[in-house]
Amino acid sequence: MTREEAVRRIEWAAEKKLKELDLSKLGLEELPLEIVKCTLLTRLVLCDNKITSIPDVLGQLSNLERLNLNNNKITSIPEAFGQLSNLICLELNDNEITSIPEALGQLSRLMWLHLTNNQLTCIPEGIGELWNLRVIDLSNNQIAGIPEAIGQLFNLKVIDLSNNLIACIPEVIGQLWNLQELFLPNNQIAEIPEALGQLSSLKTLYLRGNQITSIPEALGQLSNLDKLHLGENQITSIPEALGQLSNLKELYLTDNQIREIPGVIGQLSSLRVLYLNSNQITTIPKTLGQLSNLKLLNLGKNQIAEIPETLGQLSSLRTLYLGGNQITTIPKMLGQLSNLAKLLLPNNQIAEIPEAIRSMKNLEKLDLQNNPVLIFPQVLGHGQDDGGCGDLRTILDSCFHTCNPGLPELDAERQKIESEEYFDAETLQDARRRTTASIVQRQGQAEFRRKLLTAYGGRCPITDCDVESAIEAAHIIPYQGTQTNHPTNGLPLRADIHTLFDLHLLSIRPDTNEVVIAPELVGTCYQYLADRKLTLPQDQKTAPNQNALSKHYETFLSKCKSGQLQRL
Structure with missing residues (x-):
């Protein structure tokens, strides 16, 4: 039925000479070859299907400007993609792609290239032919190096190579004078090259979670920099030159080996957020x-x-x-x-x-x-x-x-809680909102809470708070009867964090177990939680259910995108 529906839409688009076609969420395992009839298409959406391979005939859609193949099961990009001479935006996030073909270098009009969450191990030299490229996002792969050819992409504004295996930043990156955002957290980088100081347009530099031991004086030349994230490295000192960053608004140096804060830090007149926790100051x-x-x-x-x-x-x-x-x-x-x-x-x-x-x-x-x-x-x-x-x-x-003294009616309710049953996130289609739950649900049923506190050693796995009276039993998927009171569907969270979690102002990335915060929390006292690793229980049998975390995270992303998040 899904293929028939796709063919019906394709025939309709061809007949009406449509320029845009949406074939997302149809459960397609392959793209119908009838797509070749839609010669006037400029935008094709095929995300959220089960497509494993892309037919060469797609290369015949010469007018195509935007192609979205996110969240499929694609393992390779066909050479025929090189024929899409008018392509401006290519999205292939969340697939199983292992390599980028050299033919992609023929896409001279390409401006946005997204291949996050794949299995890429390298970036081909042919990438240097994409003269018009503005944004390249290859985060969450297994890329080991950055090719010298990247220095030819003079129009690049954003590079995101987060969560890879990169050990070195090439000097040629200093030639990208239009670059505004550079994301390289969670790699294996040991040194920041002096050439980075030549990036006169750079506004955001993320190098958290690497093996960096020093900050070069050249970074003081980045006059437009407003965000500098260097937490979770092995940095021992802050150079005097950092005092020249007059536009810097955020400076993160959490979890390093810094012993002294230089007096010039007082010259950062625009600074709004300063993290220097977990050092030796x-x-x-x-x-x-x-x-x-x-x-x-x-x-x-x-x-x-x-x-x-x-x-x-x-x-x-x-x-x-x-x-x-x-x-x-x-x-x-x-x-x-x-x-x-x-x-x-x-x-x-x-x-x-x-x-x-x-x-x-x-x-x-x-x-x-x-x-x-x-x-x-x-x-x-x-x-x-x-x-x-x-x-x-x-x-x-x-x-x-x-904490408030226990009320008799709450104690009575707690005594009614049934024993645990197997928890399966996929079977819960009609989960009720936690924010409308009763007081008993809010504080967490006694047995459910006891098991969570035992599993996590009496600590909140996000804040490390160890005051048990301040910790509540949070459901990942909202309360829907006692079957949801399984330890794998719960987290023992400090009361305020529980509220943020329920409002989807805060969530956990299921692939990295890192805390993510909504835009509403940026610049607040909760901003320090961003990118924190969730502390997992020693017994993996009580670790959070990945499907449950994924559902919570998807709702979080959806609300961030739609602007539906509530302010506290």
């Missing part, structure tokens, strides 16, 4: 107080003993995270941070809270877990109406993660 330079546009500062998990008074000058700061250090006092000057919403100082040695915090009119969360604070001062006030910094109970709950 011992002091914060006073010049950090010059970053008047900074909204988020994360210096957690270092060896910092003192907060400089100058941090009180960060007038735009909304989130300050300094957890996991050796801090003993909170300076009074921090009370000047009138826009601060979240002050997070867990796992330090702080013994008292200064009266100056009373001045923080917008403070929503104060986290002082695992500090020797003996008593919470009354100077905080009981609400903004009488000069305090928000509702005292809210701040206390945030600080010590107190």
